[in-house]
Amino acid sequence: MLAKKYKEMLTKKSVIRELSEFATARGKEIGYENVFDYSLGNPSIPVPQKVTDYLIRTLSEENPMALHGYSPSLGIPEAKEKLAESLNRRFGMNYKGTHIFMTSGAAGAIAHAVRCVTEPGDEVLAFAPFFPEYIPYINHSGAVLKTVAPQTKDFQINFEEFEKMLTDKVAAVLINTPNNPSGVAYSEETLTKLANLLEEKSKEFGHEIYLISDEPYREITFDGVESPYPSKFYKYTLSCYSFSKSLSLPGERIGYVAVHPDCPEAETMVVMMGQISRGIGHNCPASLFQLAVAENADLTADLSVYEKNMNIIYDTLMELGFTCVRPNGTFYIFPKALEDDAVAFCKKALKYDLVLVPADSFGCPGYFRMAYCIDTEKVERSMVALKKFVETEYPNR
């Protein structure tokens, strides 16, 4: 008989997927260029030419047996050393290659990190609004996800709620900064307060509370301000990274977990992740891409388009009277809907070929997400539709 747990999951339709299917279908009717599809977080800029050149050169020149041979189960040592050096250079850290575990993107990174620091039944706390995939990521590992209500004022942490939920059962806290869907980066103040609280509670409970930090948007920041690096604030941090967004390589599934060098047993944790892999059938990302990202570790795609898009959208939203925290990074913006029911709001928007995602599944009802990883020219055209939508449907706002 087929596994009940997974079969039952099929009956639940994903809102984002339904919206994306609508956008595709509507695109066939009126041309996809006329559908203002803000539903999906697929990068809209190409991988840097330097990465493509590296891939082609490596395929042309390297011994294919060495190039395509089995990667050691923790990742290719030379690649891990280069990635560690890049993190050290950029964030003043002190990683060695042995603190890095190579994964299939951030999803793989979180899958390993959570299994490494939890026992079945342990709680993992995350903060709303959160990426809805955290639910299967955490709950299928055997741990239990609990989510802290949002602080909608600025989308920093709701510490009052958090403290209430931070009990002895909590083995790990999962953060995502800069955040999908809010676009907000946690401030130094927030991270300091978080670290202090985790230290205090770890002492009180007599066991470490680990911080799992999901950081795929680390390099996409605005106004020339870098996003504070969470590991700098707390030594029990596992940084989960993906090159999907920074290098526009989402389909190639490449990322890592970097365990803080001062975390007790940091290198043991990396070896444990190799054991975890044996049970979940992962066994390293593609060798070719391990080498390619390590060789280009300091590089990013030309991410400036996201800031340009954000400014256009943010200014229009302000002009139209929306409530919205200005994003510090990512390619998301997270305004409050113009009626309490964000699902109804987003449904009305579809009439104007605007595909917006209601944030109920992100744990933040009443808000909606726009993923502006699309061409600026299209963003500009969509603002006309947005104005028409708001002025027609909400004339007395």
Next chain:
Amino acid sequence: MLAKKYKEMLTKKSVIRELSEFATARGKEIGYENVFDYSLGNPSIPVPQKVTDYLIRTLSEENPMALHGYSPSLGIPEAKEKLAESLNRRFGMNYKGTHIFMTSGAAGAIAHAVRCVTEPGDEVLAFAPFFPEYIPYINHSGAVLKTVAPQTKDFQINFEEFEKMLTDKVAAVLINTPNNPSGVAYSEETLTKLANLLEEKSKEFGHEIYLISDEPYREITFDGVESPYPSKFYKYTLSCYSFSKSLSLPGERIGYVAVHPDCPEAETMVVMMGQISRGIGHNCPASLFQLAVAENADLTADLSVYEKNMNIIYDTLMELGFTCVRPNGTFYIFPKALEDDAVAFCKKALKYDLVLVPADSFGCPGYFRMAYCIDTEKVERSMVALKKFVETEYPNR
């Protein structure tokens, strides 16, 4: 606190890894070309030039956003259709692309297949000798691996033992043909008998017993005889495949699960595997390699060296009086040791710089495995060492 289960795994040393480490260390002393390292199953022949050319051409010419964009969670539809067509052409099957789920090699394929057809606590039966990684692959999924004693006469199935163990608790049976480590392919007779028994018992128990067929060596067969395709015999079959061996791409982690088209709910099972992925952090193999293997689905590397090596080793083993079933394929051979304790036997062999793997961890004590994916010239030199070893250590055999 760190997860006990995975931390405890670190205390158990892998025999194969220890031997491989010995080989590397000894290689530094006397030159690796003088260490006859039969420990590891890493292909010794290059990927076909056609595949490399395809990769370079695709990287040079394709739109990078389309090429490196997110793959749909079940795999790229066009790639899956090409793979289905190739299986249909070669094995007279009737797959559609929707029967294929793309995975990170055979390890990923088994991880998804076993979760799809078992509930926690269900038994999965495998046959000794078996690939030792089956233990974490199955047991970490929540199911329980039980292994059937070997039939050492010919390494077909020990049906007497199997029938005793095939109880109502068994949700799936896991086979590997051609087999690592025996090199033997299950005959049509064996597969027919297996299918009949599974059908009979499925009826008796009132639930299907699924067949998970691990087939990474499918194309490496000898004497011009193909290995019978298990799905042809039993419709409840999930074929788990990897391109690691046939295309010499082990580091790129690319394979699939193909669910028999006549299996009830076959397409649902593929969609379920997409849900399973969300929990284990897999989310598809690299897009670039999905495209590359699909485009070259009928191709293999020049696998003839493995047959050449096998013949040299088999003839020498016969000459020296070993008991050994002649392999039908793979790059393994599986002789009986010349004393009851194969670990002691393999330890003595190290003195002659012969790295052989005792088969205790394969569930078949008293035997040893040689992985002959090495240069033929080295195989020939190693036969001199083998003769010297046997004649010196076992003069009265």
